[in-house]
Amino acid sequence: MSKPIVAIVGRPNVGKSTLFNSLAGGNISIVKDTPGVTRDRIYADIEWLGRNFTLIDTGGIEPDSSDVILSQMREQAQIAIDTADVIIFITDVRQGLVDSDSKVADMLRRSHKPVVLVVNKVDNFDKLMPDVYEFYNLGIGDPVPISASSKLGIGDMLDEVSKYFDDVEAEEEEDERPKIAVVGKPNVGKSSIINKLLGENRVIVSNVAGTTRDAIDTQVTWDGREYIFIDTAGLRRKNKIKEELERYSIIRTVTAVDRADVVVVVIDAVEGVTEQDAKIAGIAHERGKGVVIAVNKWDAIEKDDKTIYKYTNKVRETLSFMPYAEIMFISAQTGQRLSKLFETIDMVLANQAMRVQTGVLNEIITEAVALQQTPSDKGKRLKIYYTTQVSVKPPTFVIFVNDKELAHFSYIRYLENKIRDTFGFKGTSLKFIIRERKEKES
Structure with missing residues (x-):
């Protein structure tokens, strides 16, 4: 929605x-x-x-x-x-x-x-x-x-x-097809990726006045399934000052991300991952979307047996707030691994919509608490009464506890990792809502 x-x-x-x-x-x-x-x-x-x-x-x-x-x-x-x-x-x-x-x-x-x-x-x-x-x-x-x-x-x-x-x-409700936003800094190859997927130059990039009407939605059919790609490219006006362009691209990104189910964050392999990439990826993270990080222009990189490993670490480090994001190395120029992009998107879509049964969820939490004690303060210890999944896109869980203050961020992160160990949830953030219940009510 x-x-x-x-x-x-x-x-x-x-x-x-x-x-x-x-x-x-x-x-x-x-x-x-x-x-x-x-x-x-x-x-x-x-x-x-x-x-x-x-x-x-x-x-x-x-x-x-x-x-x-x-x-x-x-x-x-x-x-x-x-x-x-x-x-x-x-x-x-x-x-x-x-x-x-x-x-x-x-x-x-x-x-x-x-x-x-x-x-x-x-x-x-x-x-x-x-x-x-x-x-x-x-x-x-x-x-x-x-x-x-x-x-x-x-x-x-x-x-x-x-x-x-x-x-x-x-208007939005009627269209059930998965929506994929392709976002990233200017010139990282967003349109080239969509063009390559279409197999033709359907996405026109030109800087003639009047063609800046953007967020061009393009329908792509892959393996019999229809997807809507939201492109945030365009607006290459030479006379624009950097701040204005940056502001505009952030507005563009926010509006595209809001409409999307899965966000493909495109990073330029030659330039490497930057702060601006982190800012753009952060918008998708903040809004609980599925995320695929596509490192483009991979064909232009000189490689040895350690390149992918080093590169992945650098991306993980800069985007440390989204360890769940899937990373792919692609080339819009040669079409390298673009077919894998759809498999990855499908996997992320499935994970965004995954529901976990309450019984199973509580077994995992109970086991996690047994392995690592809950935090305590001044002799009072966090008790977790019950956990349940309340919605999808992103998967959202409510944890009922005795005292909200004791539910430290790091412990919730630990529980999240335990849930991920069991169910994967690759490519999607998980949201946790902590609710307090008094001893008597429980």
Whole structure:
């Protein structure tokens, strides 16, 4: 089930970041148990009344002239149109309706994407409502008055935004075919891999304006089974500064990963594994997806009998937060081991959807506890009452214990390894939820 993507677009100083931060709250910090993954303040996972969505900040604008503002706003709007399911267009009641607002509104209207028009800095609804009505002139629906800094009207705004989620979810539900996202840094060979799989140049990579409409979904049939490949390539505009490209590729990656069942992280063998690779792989890890690490351009590496071993160690070291990921050495150029890619994807898909019977699961846990005592603190020892698997994609387990504080991360990791020893679960992360139960209840 993929989460809807919501993007914020607006001029400088209308309160984009204030709105982003007040929605994201404090939960944007680095995820504790994931070394190597910093959370850029580009996206945040938000929950509203039981609905989860990903919020994207399309980027800051450096105002030095109104022309620059307009062109950069168009760029932002384009990113939002390309990647988001719902767009929040934010304006400022104090500055009133500005020419560039109207121009961007035209663009958003033509995209036929759902847009929620938000008028910010409305600190006093009684007094400022007449000024809010002026924004009806944009012709993109009813303006929703808010004050991002005082958190007024935010609930009404989120209600409007989430009205559109059902359509997004219904569309996704219908398609049962496995979705595979191919992600990685620019120029690691993502499109070449898909082209090779298709046996033809179906994925057009060109930098003519107008072909940046991305996340090109391609259907690939292999051994009678259909797969949808989501390609995040494209956007090779020469004039883009590095930070902007990086931001864009992270937004792209987040949106592709959200929709995927299995993520193929492509690494350039010649360049070796980098921090940026870890950042990209971390997005898939954080979202509990199946992961295959494909080291591409393997044909270009001089090898001896130790090369694969050394290389695997280096990848494992840099991506130490995902020891479960499958590593493959491929070449899109020569087609080397590409057929193995499908076998690996199928295995990961099966593991993502695997369910373990509760009886068997508790036997493994009991045995694990017998082999290695649970942690204790000040004479109180962790007791594990019961474990059960509650969902798949990723396989998620609830462990009922006497005291949450005693369930140390390292011990849960130990139990995870025991479960993996028995069932494999190769290529997928496992999620553990610790629930406390008082002695009496158990």
